[in-house]
Amino acid sequence: xxxxxxxxxxxxxxxxxxxxxxxxxxxxxxxxxxxxxxxxxxxxxxxxxxxxxxxxxxxxxxxxxxxxxxxxxxxxxxxxxxxxxxxxxxxxxxxxxxxxxxxxxx
Numbered sequence: 001x002x003x004x005x006x007x008x009x010x011x012x013x014x015x016x017x018x019x020x021x022x023x024x025x026x027x028x029x030x031x032x033x034x035x036x037x038x039x040x041x042x043x044x045x046x047x048x049x050x051x052x053x054x055x056x057x058x059x060x061x062x063x064x065x066x067x068x069x070x071x072x073x074x075x076x077x078x079x080x081x082x083x084x085x086x087x088x089x090x091x092x093x094x095x096x097x098x099x100x101x102x103x104x105x106x
Contacts, residue, residue: 006085
């Protein structure tokens with residue numbers, strides 16, 4: 001299987017914070033053992049970013065009540081952030097989610 005920097009980044013971002021370092025090191029070692037020195041170097045120098053939005057921000061910005069819709073929109077925002085290669089800021093994601101929320105209500 002081909003391992004890309006993006007798919008590996010997605011995996012590490014989705015890994016629970018308390019075990020992220022262990023997975024980060026394991027994937028880095030795996031890439032080296034498979035002879036992928038470029039991926040190994042990239043991963044060894046990469047700091048895993050934190051998603052710039054939280055559920056409470058989604059609730060506040062979209063005016064939602066706690067419940068399944070918060071998770072739905074949070075996940076949508078996190079996916080958009082990953083698709084942007086982790087470059088979108090929280091304010092951009094929240095605006096995107098507000099547009100999607102308003103579109104879903106029509």
